[in-house]
Amino acid sequence: MKQSDSFEHCGICEEEKAKGIHLYTTFICTECEYNMIHTEPREEKYNYYLQKLKNINQPKLYS
Numbered sequence: 001m002k003q004s005d006s007f008e009h010c011g012i013c014e015e016e017k018a019k020g021i022h023l024y025t026t027f028i029c030t031e032c033e034y035n036m037i038h039t040e041p042r043e044e045k046y047n048y049y050l051q052k053l054k055n056i057n058q059p060k061l062y063s
C-alpha cells in the first residue's frame, strides 16, 4: 500500500499531489489545472497539456 495520505497521481505532471480535480478517470492537481488555464496557446507547454488531455479525454460513443 502507499502512504495513507490521500495523494493521487496527477495525469499531467505525473506527480503525487493531494489536491486537484478529477477529469473523467484522471486526476489533475490544482497546480496543473492552474497552469493549463494560464497557459497561452502559443506557449510550448500548451501543446504538452493538450496531448495529455487528449489521452485523458477519449469519450466513448453511446450507441
Ligand SMILES: [Zn+2]
Binding pocket: 010, 011, 012, 013, 014, 015, 017, 028, 029, 030, 031, 032
Ligand atoms: Zn499535476
